[in-house]
Amino acid sequence: MNLNATETNDSVAERLQSSLRFRVTDVTGSLELDAELQPDVPAGAAARTLAQRMELPSDVPWGLRNEVGAFLDDERQIGEQARAQELLTLTPKTHLG
Amino acid sequence: MRQRTNILRNRRGMPTSARKPEERGTELKPDSEVSVAIAGRWMVLMDRRAGTANLPFLGDDLGQPGLWKWRREPDGFCRVFEVPVWVLRGKDADEDGALLTRDQALQWATATRHGGVPPNWAPPTSDLVRSWVAPGGLTLQSRGCVCQAELVLMPTRWALKAPLVATVDPQLPVARRKVLEQWASDAQSHWAMLRLGMPRATSPVPLLAEVDLTGAPHSELLFSAALNVLQHASSLIETANVLSSARVELACLAQRANNRPNHTERTAA
Numbered sequence A: 001m002n003l004n005a006t007e008t009n010d011s012v013a014e015r016l017q018s019s020l021r022f023r024v025t026d027v028t029g030s031l032e033l034d035a036e037l038q039p040d041v042p043a044g045a046a047a048r049t050l051a052q053r054m055e056l057p058s059d060v061p062w063g064l065r066n067e068v069g070a071f072l073d074d075e076r077q078i079g080e081q082a083r084a085q086e087l088l089t090l091t092p093k094t095h096l097g
Numbered sequence B: 001m002r003q004r005t006n007i008l009r010n011r012r013g014m015p016t017s018a019r020k021p022e023e024r025g026t027e028l029k030p031d032s033e034v035s036v037a038i039a040g041r042w043m044v045l046m047d048r049r050a051g052t053a054n055l056p057f058l059g060d061d062l063g064q065p066g067l068w069k070w071r072r073e074p075d076g077f078c079r080v081f082e083v084p085v086w087v088l089r090g091k092d093a094d095e096d097g098a099l100l101t102r103d104q105a106l107q108w109a110t111a112t113r114h115g116g117v118p119p120n121w122a123p124p125t126s127d128l129v130r131s132w133v134a135p136g137g138l139t140l141q142s143r144g145c146v147c148q149a150e151l152v153l154m155p156t157r158w159a160l161k162a163p164l165v166a167t168v169d170p171q172l173p174v175a176r177r178k179v180l181e182q183w184a185s186d187a188q189s190h191w192a193m194l195r196l197g198m199p200r201a202t203s204p205v206p207l208l209a210e211v212d213l214t215g216a217p218h219s220e221l222l223f224s225a226a227l228n229v230l231q232h233a234s235s236l237i238e239t240a241n242v243l244s245s246a247r248v249e250l251a252c253l254a255q256r257a258n259n260r261p262n263h264t265e266r267t268a269a
Helices: A009-017 A043-053 B102-112 B126-132 B174-190 B220-243 B251-258
Strands: A020-026 A032-037 A062-065 A087-092 B034-039 B042-052 B069-073 B076-084 B139-142 B145-148 B150-154 B157-165 B195-197 B207-212
Touching: A032 A043, A043 A062, A043 A087, A043 B139, A043 B145, B034 B102, B042 B102, B069 B174, B076 B102, B076 B220, B126 B150, B126 B220, B139 B220, B145 B157, B145 B220, B157 B220, B174 B195, B174 B220, B174 B251, B207 B220
Parallel strands: A020 A087
Antiparallel strands: A020 A032, A062 A087, B034 B042, B042 B076, B069 B076, B139 B145, B150 B157, B157 B207, B195 B207
């Protein structure tokens, strides 16, 4: 949870200036976009948002994989798990068994 | 009496903050400066002495304690303070303090009317407020837009705020910026408790949404209502970003700027 105990107008501006840009693709590689997100957005929310932007089915649980193929933790902030300009892959979270 | 079926409710079953524009209530307590009325699901205080015909600069209210804000009226703008009636209780005891008495709400409004804070007020503890927020409760998502709200807990401030637009395009034409400001004032007038604005002294300039609970009693229901308001503000993100980007050309606005008549315009009498 983002809890600000030292709020100033400058801290608001700093927080917003630190938006991160990512390159995002779907699993087929045929859809790609550049996304700019607040670093404190949870990765799960980021995945749902990006799926909407790509007009992917909304009834599928989506996750983000980083460049080494690991799923980002949905509950953790995306800024803690991915670096700027990193290529992320939007992947359906389907599990067998 | 059964309520209308078109009332939107959140996950807790609480009525949401959308207010029908035509709602008007019966004045309960006439006062020389502040009137109090119940309008639908809201207790509305109106500062009779503060009003203006022209659109005020909304950013000046950002960071001010309490819920006072400008609301558009047929003949201009007035100052209002809106409290959801479902967080108010009658004379029955409420031991856990989840509900407010009407007097508590009035005292809160009175103390913050000119930027002050009730004496001896302190915000709730962070542990307490954290317990009121569900996982993901501060994430505002609407279709392809997302932003993260922030809970502000300081000795002199308790608020929720979110950047609907991270950076209003500095190249935005003046006319387009005025449209953005008018749209923000309309949205602020529509959503009770919500304030929108662009702060003056920041660079880059964001468009912020906030609900300020500074001075309020420590009520979980009130906080939940505030959070619900902000979550509904997520529906504004997409439009806000379109209006605030100079890269997006809006033909109807460009036509107005160029003073070109089209077949849908009516000439003034």
